[in-house]
Amino acid sequence: MNMNFSYNFPAIKGVQASKDFYTVICPLRLIPKIFLFDEEEIPAEHRAQRLMNKSRIPEITNYILENPKDYVFSSLTASVDGEMSFHPYSEEFKDIGRLTISLDSKFLINDGQHRRAAIEEALKISPELGDESISVVFFHDRGLLRSQQLFADLNRHAVNTTSSIGILYEHRDQLALVTKNLITEVPLLERYTDKEKVSLSKNSPKLFALNHIFNTNCRLLGKKKGELISDQEKQYIKEFWEIFCDSILEWGLVLKKEMSPRELRATSIAAHGVFLEAVGIVGYSLFSKYPTQWKSYLKQLSNIDWSRDNKSDWLGRAYGPTGRINKTNETVQLTANLIKVKLGLSLTDYELQMETRFMEGNRVGA
Incomplete structure (x- = not known):
């Protein structure tokens, strides 16, 4: 050479x-x-x-x-x-x-x-x-x-880290930092958030996965990872989750240890990511259209039946015919649509189109 x-x-x-x-x-x-x-x-x-x-x-x-x-x-x-x-x-x-x-x-x-x-x-x-x-x-x-x-x-033998671990170890992204701070400040989230897993087993002692809360915050602000967050948006996230946690009666039972996370997961959609992200979409609409009234709307979540037995509301939206929770962008949006209707909020043209397709599909399948 x-x-x-x-x-x-x-x-x-x-x-x-x-x-x-x-x-x-x-x-x-x-x-x-x-x-x-x-x-x-x-x-x-x-x-x-x-x-x-x-x-x-x-x-x-x-x-x-x-x-x-x-x-x-x-x-x-x-x-x-x-x-x-x-x-x-x-x-x-x-x-x-x-x-x-x-x-x-x-x-x-x-x-x-x-x-x-x-x-x-x-x-x-x-x-x-x-x-x-x-x-x-x-x-x-x-x-x-x-x-x-x-x-x-x-x-x-390469094993990708879970998205929850990625958020936990992220020290630059503002939304990740806000999400982690939020968990330490809200007692329910601090006690019942799994910071490693992206989905929880039926026997998990936790209610939420970190990535679900992060994704909910993304939907809440209509932002993606890496985008800047204003002080007003940070304050909104904190106040939103405080009222959100107080408005889901079943979560209060878990916090008081009158119901186990396992039991709630088996009987309600309120212990699943599809529900959290759907409420995030609703929250974005509230923040955009009702900047001074959103709290009163959000508190009305306590009047909604989140049980899986409520098939007329959640079958085909939050879960399928077998009862299995199905979280996709479509099911999250369909769940959000019905929550908005129950809160007395108007649907966007896109959401109305989704509802039309959903109703037509149900008629065909009937």
Whole structure:
């Protein structure tokens, strides 16, 4: 190998399955140059597993640009088809040295192509990021014959964190912070919110999942994760939940330990995410149209029958013919529609259209 035509990296050598691999620190400015990504040039047998979801790239790019002082990335993992050699710095430390890779080698990312693309976009806007670095794990793979199996093995045991855990560990997003603060301030939520799970088992001692409260707040303000929240909106969320919790009589029974969460979950829709998010939609309408009267409307929730036995109201909306709770955007909206009607609120044109389709479907199925 001609040393004048090669990449040289300080590296640490490791061994897995009797095969060497190398971890290097690579300046961000080199990432787009080393790891070219042209799907047309990647063989089909590799390309199929690596089609990028391009909608993810702006999100990751913005994460870098908006958090220049505390962003963090895990290592990229890549296969190398080409000449490689490792040169230890000393006899005493044989696993620390310099990794040399020929310039005509082919690199194929096994894990991290979205990060690579986001880094490239971020560098276009903030070139100074080029002096920062990321760790890269290289596997020598002649002909890229192992790349498919590497991809499969790297993702086989990957377990995504739940959305509740993501909210719990989020310290930048305003809506996540407001939601977590809310839970500490409202006794019912503090005691009966599961901060890890996204859905609760029938025997869970909790009433709510953190992600359900977060999603309800999104609907309550008509906002998405990452959007700014005004002080007025923060105050509205707090006051809304305080009145909301006092207006659901069954929740009060749970708080007094006169009813268990398990019993409430089995007998009422008021212990399920479809209900929470539906009330969030109603709350958004109240906040928008009745800024001075919304509290009196919200308190009327105490007059509504939330029991599963109330099939004339909730069958086909909050749950299906088998009695199973079914939370989709459609069922959340249909549940919200009926709550609005019961509170004496008008429906939007879109909501009226949904009601028409719902009624027509019920007539056909009758």
